[in-house]
Amino acid sequence: MGVLSFTDRGIWCEAGGFYIDPWRPVAKALVTHGHSDHARWGMDAYLSTDIAAPVIRQRLGEDIRLDTIRYGEVRRIGEADVSFHPAGHVPGSAQIRIEVQGEVWVVSGDYKVVPDGLSDPFEPVSCHAFVSECTFGLPVFRWTPQDELKRQIDGWWAANRAAGRVSMLGAYALGKAQRLLAMVDPAGPILTHGAVENVNETLRAQGIALPDTIRVTPETNVKDYSGALVIATPSALGTPWARRFGTVSSAFASGWMALRGVRRRRAADRGFVVSDHADWDGLNAAIRETGAERVFVTHGYTSSFRRWLEGEGYDAGIVATEWEGDEAAEDAGVEEAS
């Protein structure tokens, strides 16, 4: 097969004797990032970037055997040379490069190519074969530029604040929420759902700067915070937890908000088109820059995207994985509750 093979436990490297983001218990797991579909329970040993490690420990337990590696550091594992490179998806997220006897394969994990002001920006890594996610692998997905997004969100919050209304923004707890926090104009109090604040605390403890936030607890007196911005998990909107804030202006921040139908179903007052996955142009640019001839796609609109890549001259295949975490599933409400 080559440097990597695709098994029902995960992506396997024979030369190195390890799996990448496996979904069944294995001896050695290299993990691209802390989202629950990539970093799972039950592995004998884990390897991740030093930046991703604290969140992985927080989620899988302090007692896991987790070794860390810095971006760009090359480590020999068995007969393979392995290094981790920024994927720009969430803080610490990595693409994993594996070189065996001069043949280079890269597994993208989840990625986006546009800098978000929080995660280390995506770094193109040249390779012979690239395993790419394609959560949003259709040309209808094109994200709002970051500066325009900031204008939209700041404007929405300012208008609500002027009207004395709370702005409630639903965003995925790990990554999206912090990216938005780092972006918005901190013009007033920012409250957070517990699942978001848990991640905030972990990131702050490792030295990542985030604006001040207030954790919402059962004791929080919501009347003290008219005009505040509340950042919650998408699944918290519309629940009793959210209703205590009274009539709010609600919004979701998700790549799915590009579709009118989904915006209408989620029935929020606003939908901001923002994702931590690459959009159509991002996917194509990233793949082009790897210089890879072989591309394996996973995670999302795989059959359309594979066919498109084939038309563009790539040797393209589909890899069945069980990675359908964060944004692919967030709208379906199957995110974790932690």
Place this chain on the structure above:
Amino acid sequence: MKRFAALFAAVDQTTKTNAKVAALADYFREAPEADKLWTLALFTGRRPRRTITAGRLRDWAAEAAGLPLWLFEDSYAVVGDLAETISLILPPPTRSSDESLSFWIAEIGRLSKQDEPARKAGILDAWDRLAPAERLLFTKLLTGGFRVGVSARLVTRALAQASDVPEAELQHRLMGSWTPANTSWKGLIEAPDPTADASRPYPFYLAYQLDDPGDLGDPADWFAERKWDGIRGQLILRGGDHYLWSRGEDLMTDRFPELAELTDRLPPGTVIDGEVLAWDGDAPLPFARLQPRIGRKTVPKKLLAEAPVILMAYDLLEEGGADIREVPFQERRARLARLVETLPPGAPMRLSPGVDFSDLDMLVEERAASRDLGAEGLMLKRRASPYLSGRKRGDWWKWKVDPLTIDAVMVYAQAGSGRRANLFTDFTFAVSDGDEFVPFTKAYSGLTDAEFRQITAWVRRNTLQRFGPVRQVPPTQVFEIAFEGIQASPRHKSGVALRFPRMLRWRKDKPVGEIDTLEHLKEMLAAYG
């Protein structure tokens, strides 16, 4: 177009009724008259006719975006809306435009008269000048598929606030065949001429489903009749002409030429609410026989002979040119009966027979007999009730029979489109046949959003095989499927086709060994087909 796009965004996204009405009312106060008139037309379902085929628009958009057609089609399958797909895949505009809604509608009219290269150039030019939200609306106008997430009722309420004309009055004025081309804002809203539109129907009175017949009170206050399974229609006889309107405000006159003879048999100035039914001389034919006549503008002779129709008359709204909707139902019905009595036997109109009952038990029995008579259930009308507008509670109730049901297992799942682009919502169900599972229907609706999310998570974790967008899942999830009718269908492997199939319940308690069999499905076909 910017102002209209802002209005559309405001009413399309929020679910807060008051916010929708406020945005509409502001618009009706401020926008120029030509734009207001068009907005009113569009929001009440008066879409300009499609002037350019969907295929052409798709070709041009794919070409402008540099994408192969198959990829456009794959994207369309996810987005679920042609105009939206186009507006999303096109490259961002390089220019901008301050022109109004009515300007762009006139522009579409102008382009529709030109040859194809000129049309294409004009449309590509427009796409390049309009911001994405405006581009979506412009393209929806081109495809003739303009729909908005706001009911005619809210539009009327907003217009009442902005114009000081009472809501019920506006509701009536906005019915009928007016278009922005044949009327003006003044003629329609401010100073209407009641004789201007002889075809103008009255707003239909619609009933809610009755949950508990015990709520009715004294049986003597109520009149019962069958709820016939056809097409609700309003027949208008005015000035020697006749018009037949559907509940969706479609003019269906030419589809049912049988009714033309009523112009000679009934006095002008008569308006009747009834049900168009395929009729075999004594009894209604199944709805399936009427179906082929619905889609056609004109009817071939063969079909006329196979499925002749009548109007089953329910109510009289106008008599001698006078609006009698305020007259109590009992009296309106008596006058209707006198009119129908004047018709010769074999005329294409009958009086919907009353159902006799003196207590609730009799009513329950009558309802149970509905399916055998080809009816959907009972209608209950308070004898003293006026003919109201729209769906109202209290005086009229429909009491439909329980649907037919069957327990089946899910075998395939497919992601929805549009609203449900990232949820699995389209399922194929099977009954058992020995050791095999035989797929017999698809169903898309009936679950709550929370249940759809749950089943989506399950499908993601339990996919056996993928066939393009379709996933095969293990046959373990049992659902109770409800449907309104069953017909033989050689096109389906199971040999049957269901009418209005939907998921009634997710039977998590039921093992797959207890689902219904193909044999049982065939028995149902024999009994109800």
